[in-house]
Amino acid sequence: xxxxxxxxxxxxxxxxxxxxxxxxxxxxxxxxxxxxxxxxxxxxxxxxxxxxxxxxxxxxxxxxxxxxxxxxxxxxxxxxxxxxxxxxxxxxxxxxxxxxxxxxxxxxxxxxxxxxxxxxxxxxxxxxxxxxxxxxxxxxxxxxxxxxxxxxxxxxxxxxxxxxxxxxxxxxxxxxxxxxxxxxxxxxxxxxxxxxxxxxxxxxxxxxxxxxxxxxxxxxxxxxxxxxxxxxxxxxxxxxxxxxxxxxxxxxxxxxxxxxxxxxxxxxxxxxxxxxxxxxxxxxxxxxxxxxxxxxxxxxxxxxxxxxxxxxxxxxxxxxxxxxxxxxxxxxxxxxxxxxxxxxxxxxxxxxxxxxxxx
Numbered sequence: 001x002x003x004x005x006x007x008x009x010x011x012x013x014x015x016x017x018x019x020x021x022x023x024x025x026x027x028x029x030x031x032x033x034x035x036x037x038x039x040x041x042x043x044x045x046x047x048x049x050x051x052x053x054x055x056x057x058x059x060x061x062x063x064x065x066x067x068x069x070x071x072x073x074x075x076x077x078x079x080x081x082x083x084x085x086x087x088x089x090x091x092x093x094x095x096x097x098x099x100x101x102x103x104x105x106x107x108x109x110x111x112x113x114x115x116x117x118x119x120x121x122x123x124x125x126x127x128x129x130x131x132x133x134x135x136x137x138x139x140x141x142x143x144x145x146x147x148x149x150x151x152x153x154x155x156x157x158x159x160x161x162x163x164x165x166x167x168x169x170x171x172x173x174x175x176x177x178x179x180x181x182x183x184x185x186x187x188x189x190x191x192x193x194x195x196x197x198x199x200x201x202x203x204x205x206x207x208x209x210x211x212x213x214x215x216x217x218x219x220x221x222x223x224x225x226x227x228x229x230x231x232x233x234x235x236x237x238x239x240x241x242x243x244x245x246x247x248x249x250x251x252x253x254x255x256x257x258x259x260x261x262x263x264x265x266x267x268x269x270x271x272x273x274x275x276x277x278x279x280x281x282x283x284x285x286x287x288x289x290x291x292x293x294x295x296x297x298x299x300x301x302x303x304x305x306x307x308x309x310x311x312x313x314x315x316x317x318x319x320x321x322x323x324x325x326x327x328x329x330x331x332x333x334x335x336x337x338x339x340x341x342x343x344x345x346x347x348x349x350x351x352x353x354x355x356x357x358x359x
Contacts, residue, residue: 043078129268175217178248192223
């Protein structure tokens with residue numbers, strides 16, 4: 001039995017099709033999936049991730065009586081196992097659930113109609129985001145504070161990118177820090193964040209930080225991302241943000257990891273911010289462009305070079321940009337000899353053959 005067809009009580013029989021590339025694989029699949037003992041049934045329910053489970057529940061129903069939510073959770077296989085091992089689980093879960101639903105109401109993620117609760121549009125945006133629901137709620141709380149309290153004058157796409165560094169390190173990625181004798185040097189990234197994003201963003205990054213190291217890590221990531229999208233060479237970023245090569249080393253892998261995790265969540269953050277700020281935040285075009293810049297590490301004026309008929313390295317795009325080229329057509333309209341006078345590419349033969357093959 002497999003998938004929905006194998007759910008007890010829905011259908012008496014289910015069908016599963018296995019595709020084998022040959023007789024050997026056919027025999028292996030038959031022994032493994034047909035004749036072998038079934039795997040033990042395990043529940044994916046995690047009581048520690050209650051917000052996500054509530055979200056999944058509310059996303060499947062149009063609306064549900066509030067007092068029915070715990071019963072529905074208890075009716076899952078995971079809830080059944082929990083009640084068997086802990087007779088007090090139901091009452092404990094009921095208390096936690098009430099606190100969570102109240103928090104969701106305060107954030108306007110839930111609304112009530114005729115005694116039944118449902119997700120608001122903002123709640124649906126949080127549920128559909130790439131962020132874990134707990135992190136999405138944290139983002140809503142932060143955006144409410146910095147916008148409603150006017151601690152941030154304007155939330156642009158870049159500032160939203162910086163605010164995303166407030167998410168837990170499980171989402172943002174571990175940030176190497178030097179915490180011993182030179183730890184004060186890590187505090188210098190506050191100044192970079194202020195120069196790049198403004199003092200109000202630097203202040204906002206302090207919110208909910210458990211200690212100074214978490215705050216410095218946020219600033220460090222935000223500053224690195226600014227330099228990455230503005231086209232600062234990778235080696236310069238590595239040298240600047242590595243305090244000690246044995247502790248707190250920043251390499252190309254860390255830079256790319258910060259950029260990728262932020263890029264992955266930026267569109268979801270925009271969808272949430274767009275509803276929360278009633279369209280007064282960054283526009284979709286700005287966010288799309290920033291997502292691209294996070295991917296390739298190029299300034300806005302260099303994005304036209306991505307239209308060249310050959311894929312270059314980041315360093316090669318930046319070299320073209322430094323030489324004054326901003327569009328693919330400008331490169332294509334330059335003779336190979338003239339271009340080579342001031343561009344020193346490692347893969348020049350491939351570039352010349354690809355771009356100027358017709359000549």
